[in-house]
Amino acid sequence: MSSVASVHSLWTAAAGAPGKIPGPHIEYAQLSPTLIVLGAAVLGIMIEAFVPRRSRYYSQLLLSLVALAAAFAAVIGLAAAGFGSSKAHVAAMGAVAVDGPALFLQGTILLVSLIAVFTFAERRLDPAAHGKHVDSFAAQPAAVPGGAAEQAAVKAGFTTTEVFPILLFAVGGMLIFPAANDLLTLFVALEVFSLPLYILCALARRQRLLSQESALKYFLLGAFSSAFLLFGVALLYGYAGTVTYAGIAEVVSDGAKQIDPALAGTMSNDALLLIGGALVLMGLLFKVGAVPFHMWTPDVYQGAPTPVTGFMAAATKVAAFGALLRVLYVVLPGMRWDWRPVMWGVAIITMLGGAIVAITQTDIKRLLAYSSIAHAGFILAGVIATSKDGVSSVLFYLGAYSFVTLGAFAVVTLVRDAGGEATQLSKWAGLGRRSPLVAAVFAVFLLAFAGIPLTSGFAGKFAVFKAAAQSGAGWLVVVGVISSAIAAFFYIRVIVLMFFNEPKAEGPTVAVPSPLTSTAIAIGVTATLVLGLAPQYFLDLAGHAGVFVR
């Protein structure tokens, strides 16, 4: 029974004697994480409306932290209650799955967003304007940059506290995305977390032009790709006559059965299936940032406010890969032999493309963007394994990677000069001399990206490649290895820059952050090292969460 089917029954009932309307049956407890976050988001809007400006910042911050923490607790509770393994099932009348992967990913997303909130709330990095602390978001985004309105807004000490509820909306969408169990929910969730992100991208306090440009690009391309996804959904619906994963999977696996000849043209028409599947995949790959759908990544990462970039880079990837996994493992396992080779190709060009183009980057944020593309390739290698190991390895990788990314971008926010963040690589020269600690921390993140042993990056990479190798894609591993060798080159370049080059006179200064960012970075480093030295516990976690419910 699917939600839409219930309505259907309503329609048929209407033909006969009027009966009472059966309400849909929703397991609120099991959806609690999502509901808490979205509820908090709504509440946040209320706050914007009713709470006086001076106390908005703190109330919003408090609200978001509490909400996310509560949601995380709820996830833990569900997992503890066994919804991750034994009691895993499909809730909300087939719309949302509550199972291991879903919970694991939701947990990761929530943690990541929790840390992201810290970086969002940071207001010590920029010099205080007119005696008021300012964060990295525009005082009044609608105002023309440098225009009178904006100056007034700055003078008045406006701050865009809306970012917190917007963030929460995005998180809500991300929580549903990997749990979505029918294509409609998938599409809606996609939009629910994309739209807030488009807005967030446009809110940078400094370099507004870049920020707005990135928002525009992200929005247009995002909408474009979601249109493709939607069309794909339509075709799949046409193929299977339903949009529930289980339903489609059924039709896919045991092909055409008892269909009235009237539908012979469409029903179980493989062309529909294949094209539809491909288009849906494309939509997801776009979010993942896989070549050739990666074009938005560097521009958006560079233009967006760095806290937002960090949040996007970490959380979006987690959510998107979650959804991708579910689609591939639940909807399309029947046609594995069709999409695996294609995905191999995608994975390879993604790994190589990301690594190679990154070599010649000169902006740290763009560099990290390309590295995230390369990493998307590595993760895809695990996705393609189509085995329980594959799933759990991807889950682990996502967890490890998201923390490293958050930490790295948090560090980027610290290195500043007169024009705000000094993202020009050349300006980072000799950072290791001026402030060894920050440089060392960043070096740790870079080494983790490079997959040097004893960092989480290595554990993740090994897990993914192992899964790939066992699924018989040995040469995929070789390519992965080669591209990580290439990738090592530019990570090392940054390290050289920081430690072995003489600092420039007009070089950037490292701002002393408030406890907020410090904690964020600290958590990042700890996670990186712990997951590198003793990953077993988390591997087990991911391992237990490796089964999808159908």
Added chain:
Amino acid sequence: MSFPLLTATAVVPAIGAIATAALPAAKRTVAKWLALLFSLLTFALALVVAFRFDPTAKGPFQLTESHAWISDFGVRYELGVDGIAVALIALTALLIPFVILAGWHDADPLEEATPNRRWRPTQGFFALILAVEAMVVISFEATDVFLFYIFFEAMLIPMYFLIGGFGDRAGADGEERSADRRSQAAVKFLLYNLAGGLIMLAAVIGLYAVTADQLGTGTFSLTQIVEARAAGQLDIGTTTERLLFLGFFFAFAVKAPLWPLHTWLPGAMGESTAPVAVLITAVVDKVGTFAMLRFCLQLFPEASSWATPVILVLALISIVYGALLAVAQRDIKRLIAYASISHFGFIILGIFAMTSQGQGGATLYMVNHGISTAALMLVAGFLISRRGSRLIADYGGVQKVAPVLAGTFLIGGLATLSLPGLAPFVSEFLVLVGTFSRYPVIGVIATLGIVLAALYVLVLYQRTMTGPVKSEVSAMPDLRARELVVVAPLIALLLFLGVYPKPLTDLVNPAVEHTLSVVDKKDPKPTVQVNAVPGSGRAGHAASDQDVEAAK
């Protein structure tokens, strides 16, 4: 398992590294002494290991420790040592204190450098050295392929900072140029080795896939794999095995370094300070050759013997090529670097000769080469620090003004050309005999190496130490007490091991026998069986008499 001795041996220097790094900028001298203390502590532990180790005992590994670590990857924290490992651990632990002493002032911040309480190069220098020691030691102890791999790779990072971060201020040109030449060398070192390591990673994963496929659960335990293979449970397909072997060997050949993968070494050794250069060639590179012996051969016996001919030829090329290039060098340290390439050729030759002499010799060679190169390179370092130049042409007649320095330099050089009576001779001759007894032609060509070695060493000595005294060196002070303390023990050791290497051979032989048994190779038997009667040539003349009679 009582006290985890092996872990302790690796952990102590690690702690030392952290402690040293933690010291504030002002406490430079303290840092030095602390580092020295910890290195000596490690040496003491290494000695304990050596004495607790019983060469005659059964079983490949001793003092073993085994704990679960990452069961998902089939990885266990498995330590254990055989004779070879013990010898190399002892070597490492022995050399580090000397390296630290020799580098006593190498990392003192330049005077003109602005006082910066955050920037603590000295602490960093010694901490990094200790970190390298810890990682090297544990990779000698690891009997789990994955565990080994992790530290094999991880040790690149501290090495990289040592090379790139600290140079002798003796570049031909200004500090600025030499600084970026240095960082280039460091980057080359890192990327080259990283690439090798990543190729190996693919092979490691492949190994896991194979074991997981055939043994049910994937494992990296060397002993387990060897036993399974012996019991016939594990049968890696020929092609797979060869591919995996190549993956492993490539990494080790880069590290070792084997021609044509050697080009990172001269740069790295030339640009870094003498102690760091010693660290590279005498300690870190040994991990490569050691790993060939322990992992390549034991994990992939068939593939090893399949690849042997090619490898032998490459080793041969390394020997001659390295020596010839050493002759043509203008830079003292680069000369020593190329000499090392030649020597590594000998080591690899010995390993893949697959005879007990060859492999025993190779192992001894690792130890002896470590000591001799350390002696030569450190003295060279002292020399360079005095004159502020690495160019051979800038020296001349040093022998007259600094006889002790020259003398020690000469002894180091004589060891490098493996003069009988000094340790390297024993190992080199063993390698040659071992190779010759299976591959006569290669053995003979390799013997050319001893002539070329004499050439580059003596040319170096003549150009720097003899002849009329150059004005720049006329005021050169002789070795100081600290420097003598560094060099004298090394020389004494060279002499001792040259005259009485038995302790070492006794340590190594069983391990070598075990390796050969795993590879399933036997020493070729002599064509004539003689009843070895110790004693005078009397018998000989009886025979010769008969010959004479026959002749008539």
Added chain:
Amino acid sequence: MENLIALLVAAPLVGAALLLCGGKRLDRTGHWIGTLFAAASFAVGVALFADMLGRSADHRALHQHLFSWIPVGGFRADVAFQLDQLSMTFVLLITGVGSLIHVYSIGYMEHDERRRRFFGYLNLFLAAMLLLVLADNYLLLYVGWEGVGLASYLLIGFWQHKPSAATAAKKAFLVNRVGDMGLSIAIMLMFTTFGTFAFGPVLASTGATSEGKLTAIGLMLLLAACGKSAQVPLQSWLGDAMEGPTPVSALIHAATMVTAGVYLITRSGAIFNAAPDAQTAVVAVGAVTLLFGAIVGCAKDDIKKALAGSTMSQIGYMILAAGLGPIGYAFAIMHLVTHGFFKAGLFLGAGSVMHGMNDEVDMRRYGGLRKYMPITFITFGLGYLAIIGFPGLSGFFSKDKIIEAAFAKGGTEGWILGGAALLGAAITAFYMTRVMLMTFFGEERWRNAPTPSPDRPSAEPAAGTGGEYTPPHPHESPKVMTLPMVVLAIGSVFAGGLFSLNEAFVKWLEPVTSFAHGHSPVSATTVTAATTVVLFLGVGVAWLMYGRRPVPSLAPRGSLLTRAARRDLLQDDFNHIVFVRGGGHLTTTLVQLDHTLVDGAVNGTAASMGGLSGLLRQLQSGFVRSYAVQMLGGAAVLVAATLLMRGV
């Protein structure tokens, strides 16, 4: 008793250690310490000799096993000594002559501030040389073999501030290394063949293996011998080795070290006996060298170089003899010993002359010195008579026997060898007479200033006293120097006769080297007569050329042969062109290769990556619409690929 053997080696070794590590505090007493330890070693030698004589011929060999040196697998190398008659002979020669030369050096090196180190090196040499002759296996012998090489390197280059000395030392070591290569290959061959390389087993079982193997071993041993004993083609280093202090030339490059090759071949007799081809090679080398050395000796004006040439040629005799097999071994050793006496004496004499002549070595700057340094003159003269084989003196007995044995080889080979040996004897007489005349007779050419010439940098006043030329004041050397010369002179007079008393020496060595009487086509008396005749011929010619008319103080251009001989018969030029220059080119090209090819490949990959990256970057044009196009294209490819997979 055998426990004393180690003492032989240990004594000088300890001495060396003391002197080299002792530091400045020993500067004043160093030379005495050195001499003491040398003498001690000699005393032990004598004691052992007495003991050995006390035992019957078959039980004279002693054996001492110290410890197991390198045990790996089937490879067993021990540190063990073997003292038989052959070794004994060498021990006495080495320690005896060695001690004498120590004494001599006390005077000769008096004014050198590094005298202590000099004695240290001398002791080191003694130790190594004794190790060489006492070792009971080839590997230990190899240690001594290279040990003496090292000592000679250090001593030749003792005056390191002179580039020529440093170069000569390096050259000596390198050429020797080539020989050593032969020795090590020989040892490897033995190991693979016999599974051991101890004298006993190897020599006992030569019968059990193929002749080919033995020939190979023999040739490799010969190569080693050529290196150490300065035989053609590895002879080039000996002449330059004269850069070293004269006592060194006397001890190492005349009496002892250079004869190690003869020892090696004699010791390995059993191998050579079973490998005729190897023997032929040996005799060939010997014959060629004895002529080569003699010719070179004729052309040199440098007194030491002339003597060096003669050393070469005399050793040629010994090698020749050793190559003859059982009929020759004993005489080879006998000549070796007598040669040890008179050649050492001659060198010490030369040293004494130089000592009196401000280290002038050019014989054309000598002349008429006999009345200024009588003792030197007499001792030198006796040595001279001995070397040219003047009847009754020791050289006569030993050389005569060798020539005889050469004929006894039989067949044309015998005639050729005998002829060569005879010719050699004649030339020897010639060049030694030349030396004698130029040095001690004729006008006193050193009184007038030298006529400068390009090939004589020593034309500048040797004393280096400013502008105008001050003639040296020739004078007799101090007792401490003349005494050893006297002793050696006595030796060179009587040793030969003593040895030949009813073949005492042959009988003494017979158990070790096995002796067989050669059957000479020409009777012993004829040979003796012939030798005597050619001897006087040589002397006569020399007298005509250098005795009758005055010697020009500047060397005449001379015939082609003379000029070639002055340049060591162009051997060095050959080496220079082929090895030095050729090698130089080779290495430089290799360096280029390493940089451009091997390393270039690596850097190339890195660079190409960068280039590729630069290209791909261009796709990121910054225009949304181009991004959209690429996405669309990607989608199309994705769809197409999926469809292709199914083949729909």
Added chain:
Amino acid sequence: MNPVYYLYLAALLFTIGAAGVLIRRNAIVVFMCIELMLNACNLAFVTFSRLHGNLDGQIIAFFTMVVAAAEVVVGLAIIVTIFRTRHTASVDDASLMKL
């Protein structure tokens, strides 16, 4: 009339939309093209819904409209802001970030 034709129409509309996105410069128009694509999807949904004889497709169409509306809100907001700052709505002008 064969309902499949509707599908062809949908595909055609989708393609036109996509082409428009690629061709047009004005952000607003580009955006409208995207809307066109979404509506093409709607048509497809409705058609399939008719073919399959269940209502899912039609329901989805409603959802799509809502989503599209939301997109309009966000999209126009962004475009308007950019227009304010740049005084142009050409997407090609927004190309500061490249390479």
